Amino acid sequence: MKKLIFSVAILALAVVACQPSSGEVVPTQETVSIDMSDFYVYTDSDASKATSDAKEDKCQSMKVLNRQLKENPGLENRMFAIEKHTRTFIAGKKPDGTPGGGNNGGGGDPPPPTGYTGTITIPVVVNILEDPAHPVTTAHINSQIAILNADFNNNNPGTAGVPAEFASLVANADITFTLAGVNRKASTKATWGTNDAMKDAAQGGIDATDPANTLNLWVCEIGGGILGYAQFPGGALATDGVVIGSDFLGENTAGGVYGHGRTATHEVGHWLNLRHIWGDGRCRQDDFVADTPSSDAPNYGCPTYPTVNCKSNDMTMNYMDYVYDDCMYMFSNGQNDRMRAIFASGGARESLVTP
Secondary structure, three states: OHHHHHHHHHHHHHHHHOOOOOOOEEOOOOOOEOOOOOOOOOOOOOOOOOOOOOOOOOEOHHHHHHHHHHHOOHHHHHHHHHHHHHHHHHHHHOOOOOOOOOOOOOOEOOOOOOEEOOOEEEEEEEEEEEOOOOOOOHHHHHHHHHHHHHHOOOOOHHHHHOOHHHHHHEOOOOEEEEEEEEEEEEOOOOOOOOOOHHHOHHHOOOOOOOOOOOEEEEEEOOOOOOOEEEOOOOOOHHHOOEEEEHHHOOEOHHHHHHOEOHHHHHHHHHHOOOOOOOOOOOOOOOOOOOOOOOOOOOOOOOOOOOOEEOOEEOOOOEOOOOOOHHHOOEOEHHHHHHHHHOOOOOOOOHHHOOO
16 A cells, blocks of 8 residues: 555656646645635625615626525535635645635645646527617627637737736736527516526526536626626526626627626626625725735726725726726736636536536
8 A cells, every 4th residue: 555655646746747738737736724714705785785876786796696695505615615725726826835815824734626727718608688679789799709708818908008016917817718609588577687587497587508518698687787797606507607788798889888898707707706806895805816906995987097995006907896898907817816726626617627
């Protein structure tokens, strides 16, 4: 037995020593300690208290999460496990083995999971609940796929204007989206709300297509000035995906300042386990990303630089803030690490890269 263990250890070291080619799974053997003391799921947002303020209602992901947590007591435990997996993955990437989010410390943990290093390709199925007053055209759909590909591959032209303070933090997530199908269904509903009815054929919606291996994107009239919402990793497969208001899909003049496709970029960020950049709390509540500055509230409009909160300059141009579409144009390296983690071995969306 000792001889076998020694042989396996030698083999593991040999694999680690090899330089990976694109798309290889890279093992890491270092044991790391992970602190989860700052982890949270509930926020002050309450999905039952809708507001008529369109700015406040830009994204309902955290409010929907609060509802789902109340309806499904096991969801909090699943999200805790996903977060611990994420932090373990990020800690394994660091030379000193320190955690990649939250505070240092904690007890012994298993070796970090292996990570997928190649281009990640995500098939997208667009489910449209058609409202004649808010048409969704093929041009809207195709432009949305193109915008997602630009944003997740650092090809947004706005990135040229990133302040010098953040220039070294701009990430290329190397995630490609392909259109896998379009489902259309006539709808007489004026508003669908945020209770996931649009995802259920029995309630007049459209059932998800292969949600374990596909990003489902529902397009409908949400109502209440809401632009969109997403389900975080760990939720039920039947409701997994992103919901976008009809006027805010792709390049769409009806969407005004939010008509350039960045609602989908923001919501897909949540679907890939990113929190709002201000952490949905005050200065001490974090988004679990080390290289995004602390802030105490979202930014709106098109802020000038610097915008200072919590004694630091806000990264207002980050896709996970609430600014106008033309004024958001970057993910950070730390956010990219979080997204990559869910595709790693044992990750919540590993099935999307597993043959």
